[in-house]
Amino acid sequence: MKLYSRSQLIKFSAIGMVFAAVAASLITSVSLKKSKSAMPETTAQNTKNQDSESKDKNEFTLLQSENNDEKNGKNAAFTVSATETNYTQDEIQNINVYQKCAPGVVNINTQVAGVNWFLEPVVQDGGSGSGSIIDKRGYVLTNGHVVKGASKIYVSLSDGTQYEAKIIGQDRDSDLTVIKFDPPEGLVLQTISFGDSTKLNVGQKVIAIGNPYGFNRTMTTGIVSALGRPVKNPNTQRIIRNMIQTDTAINPGNSGGPLLDTSGKMIGVNTMIYSSSGSSAGIGFSVPAETAIRVVSDLLQYGKVRRGQLDVTLVQLNNTIANYANLDISSGLLVSRIQKGGNAEKAGIIQGTQAVRYGYNQNIIYLGGDIITNIDGINIASYTDYYSALESKKPGDTVTITVHRNGKDRKITVTLSEESAVL
Secondary structure, three states: OOOOOHHHHHHHHHHHHHHHHHHHHHHHHHHHHHHHHHHHHHHHHHHHHHHHHHHHHOHHHHHHHHHHHHHOOOOOOOOOHHHOOOOOHHHHHHHHHHHHHHHHEEEEEEEEEEEOOOOOEEEEEEEEEEEEEEEOOOEEEEEHHHOOOOOEEEEEOOOOOEEEEEEEEEEOOOOEEEEEEOOOOOOOOOOOOEOOHHHOOOOOEEEEEEOHHHOOOEEEEEEEEEEEEEEEEOOOOEEEEEEEEEOOOOOOOOOOOEEEOOOOOEEEEEEEEOOOOOOOOOOEEEEEHHHHHHHHHHHHHHOOOOOOEOOEEEEEOOHHHHHHOOOOOOOOEEEEEEOOOOHHHHHOOOOOOEEEEEOOOOEEEEEOOOEEEEEOOEEOOOHHHHHHHHOOOOOOOEEEEEEEEOOEEEEEEEEOEOOOOOO
């Protein structure tokens, strides 16, 4: 161990104190410099925070200021993210259609009469669907099967208010119905206008708004998958021709709602889907606006659709009848009877003469008359075909009917009448 004298210890202590004083002086000087250099930064940060608070309070003013800076050739210091949309053209289109049309789509709920376990009459919840407001007076277009059998009908608007409605007119052949509710005074209803379904093209974008499974005013998009589809309506057992096929998601509750084009015009009424599960499988069908316009016009004016008819009583052929009557064809509609003085008699259509009993109820039918096989180019094999062929015809229209008589086909021109015979 090394030993130091008293004088050496005093000397070393003095040197240490000098070095400590110098070090302390240097540290103090550096701290003061850092503090002075940090003061502008702190002030700038405080200013920036104040600007940020001002931005939150008056963002629109700030945006105007930034736009002015850009016009003056200055670069904006930062971007206001709240004002950025970054929507595609397709998204903007969807948003505009929804904002324009959604208030015009209503939710329809019904009540039906039933019986309880004690066979007492009770009111039960019925079906639900959608509808489009087509007139500011409260007229709504929907499907017939949506309100079928309803004792009470309720219409719910986009603002949540609900009104009781009544049926103005129904058309079984097109499955379209017009109902009406009475809006309170001062309430201005948003309506949906009809478009031109005759100008649609396959591949064209379409939009559906409705209430699937009760989810009010749900929008789905798709395209026109096909046009001119003849589809048998399972609710009415009638064929609806010229249906619009679409892959737009249509589910239970969408029935009666509008199918829209990109301008917000109603080009169809969503009516049915083809699905094994009951939910959308990408195959939906809508009654075209061309049909809806004609049907709605008659329903509002007459309470029914005025269609031209033949003054005949018809029997649908089958193999049993064909074999019994020794006919050479087994499909078509046999003219059992014609109305005396009616359009069929005037046109030269021949009725049956041989009376026979047929069917479970042993009804009397007449064999030997003409067999209708075609109306205006549409093959007729059943009642459904017959109704479908005349669906768009009005009283006074002329049609060309092909009848099979004595083994030969002949064409007859008939002017349709107002009244329809019981088939």
